[in-house]
Amino acid sequence: MNIPVVTVGAAAGDHVAGLEKLRGPVTVVRRCEELSELMAACQSGLARAAIFAPGAGELTLTMLERLRGAGVAVVVLTDGSPQPHLDQLGVRTAPSSIPPEELAAVVSSAVENLAAQPVGQGPAAGYSDPAAALQPVRTEEGAQPDTRGGGTVIAVWGPAGSPGRTTVAVNMTAELAAAGTEVLLIDADTYGASVAASLGLFDESAGLAQACRLADQGAFGATELARVITTVAVQGGRLGVLTGITRPDRWPELRPAALARVLDNARSRAAVTIIDCGFCLESDEELSFDTAAPRRNGAALRSLELADTILAVGAADALGVPRLVRALAELREAVPSAVPRVVFNKVRASSIGRSPEHQLREAWDRFGSLHRIAAFLPADFAAADKALLGGSALVETSPSSPLRAAIAELADVPVEQRRRRRVGAGDNEVKFWRKPVSLPR
Template sequence: MSIPVVTVGDSREDLVGRLERLHGPVSIVRRCTELAELLAACQGGLARAAVVAQGSEELTASLVDRLSAVGVAVLALTDSPEEKARLQGIGVDADVTGVDAAALASRITGAVARLAGPDQRLRRAGGAGVVDPGPTPARSGGAVAEGSGPTPGRSGGATAEGPEGSGAGQIIAVWGPAGSPGRTMLAANMAAELAAAGKSVLLVDADSYGASVAAMLGLLDEAAGLAQACRLADQGLLDAEALLRIAAPVVTRAGTFRVLTGITRADRWTELRAAALSLVLARARQVVDVTVIDTGFCLESDEELSFDTMAPRRNAATLRSLELADTVFAVGAADSIGVPRLVRGLAELEAAVPQASARVVLNKVRQSAVGRSPERQLRDAWERYGPTAPLLAFLPADPASSDAALLSGSLLLEAAPDSPLRRGIAALVCAPVQQNSRSSVFSTTAKRRLKG
């Protein structure tokens, strides 16, 4: 049985005719005049492969992701080495315009087989559009936490160990249910503690409802760094240099890290496409030791909100971040409202992202909300009524330190280095906590690595 193929651009005898004369593995079912017509034909189930002979510059990672979602492999013909590299970066097979018909048919067959394979089905379910963005820059780095080292690319386990020389930096996602449990506070201070421990770190604000990392850090940034990175990734133009140029540096007394700030208005959520974000995170793995993502709260499947299953997804940024994370921290407020929300949220998280084995953290622990011996009472209640996920840590309520950091646009390791809250966060990602936090200065090696 031959593979149905649609083409766009070169519909003359020199391409379509040569394929048709093979009478072999492929058959041309439609010759389109523009890319929009090709997309409509593919979404209508007309083909399993698309050959773009002209206009390949219009192909983006999001478009390729949409075609892959309906089971269509994409091939493009170009004589430009730069365009060929760009196309391969967004997951498109590319060849020269004068390719032999038999060779082209073989490429089509192979692309369709790969798309239908079990590995690719998993990639489309958990990371559509993720491709190897290129060679890995030389990096130095060791374990983030002693005695920890989950398998790269898989959720769960202890905080990441950057595999030396493998080009796979680690991704940490911080998630929590609605109600301001402290996601942004935890993510930002985790990034700062990892940087203080000598890691190269990228903090990503992927909250499509209320991005607030820039405000917390006192950054006057209206450019939405993550949206810029996603646009370049969508076009196949995001290299290591571009990523470091877009990410704003944040320098503290103990270390420095970079930030991809979030969207400046909630109605810009369409700029955070899942396929483009996947490419951004894939590139981040190669550029830094650890990527920390501040995610949104909502895990609702957007297909339930729209009849057009190809429409952009409001929650795609959060879901894709959780799917690609090596470690997921689930944070909830330690009170009579926050704990039930977290319990329900963990059930939703397990249903939406089954591979995300969350590490549960209760934040804002205080006697006035829980009673005497709050940690013991919370643990007992969790064992009786909570989910199977154990409680990893309790972070104390420390409004004075938090307010001082927020007022100054700084982090706890600067505003309140000896506070119990700062030490609790540091213990989550760095073991042991640095003893001389007041006077530590980030090393020349870390400076050089983060400056790119």
């Protein structure tokens, strides 16, 4: 088997002559001066392996995913000191002093291992453990997902037109947190991140961008995740938040490969992780570049691919219903394995007519959608405005709101019930108690 190799870094030149003298299958076809040159050579199909020498530049998770996606195995030469970030990235390493015949054997082994990996799994997607597959867990609609040894990931998504994705995501998270569930809210919207504003957080650090940057560098774990999370107190409970990007032009910081690593760590930390996704699923920007292009919608697509449950939120009006139908068709094309649960928001008679839920069901049946309606969320603009103005959730600002009750039901959280007195309580003191909480279906 012939294995063409490209190298980068001045120190790699010391090994070229030795590999050529072996006259074996490993052959150096190009010595690159910069990482951009190496990436272009690999993505053109010139090589099957790449050797990184010390001083060549930083090897990131995103770069590694692109190389492995192009069928190129990676070997990094080191000075012999521990390289924990390379271990996290799942990269094959070798000492710089390695003899040519041993280096050839390492390169051959790396190529064979890459070829043996299923597409979309393990190190091919940036994971050091092949068992940590990036394939989403899918079940029949309405069934409880079988999570991969950790928490549940729920993606809240919907078409353009402000159907209420953030409102649903924030308040579902708040209901779960108030009920005692360990929950994490992630703002992955690359067009209009608004979770921080909805919760009254004056955050300029963009927690998700920080997490993705660390994950891309191979320096991300439970400790780093805890450091970038903002904790918010809600009705006696606490929820963690990874705030979104502070400006839309920062979208390249949310790289899909790094986001996948963040979500993998989120599963280990929280029982439920809820992602507020951007609306757009287009990926045509890849067609405009000779090499792998940045993908503004990559964060939304990767979130939907990895989610155990997808809530497709649409506005309950004459514009929102057909928009949701078209968006679901786009979702089916972009993420064929997705089985979304439809949520109609802002349900009211003034936009639909008498018996709005009945009208919506009939309209949905006429459109011939195969996806069932999971919830109808009634319009309560006064309560929603009050929560937004107060930078809080409905459970705190409007606990008796019908919208709050519907979102709690969607999250499978029993609405809190009040007990008027307890030992030592004053006449006006109220104590809340809740039943045990099951995870969202």
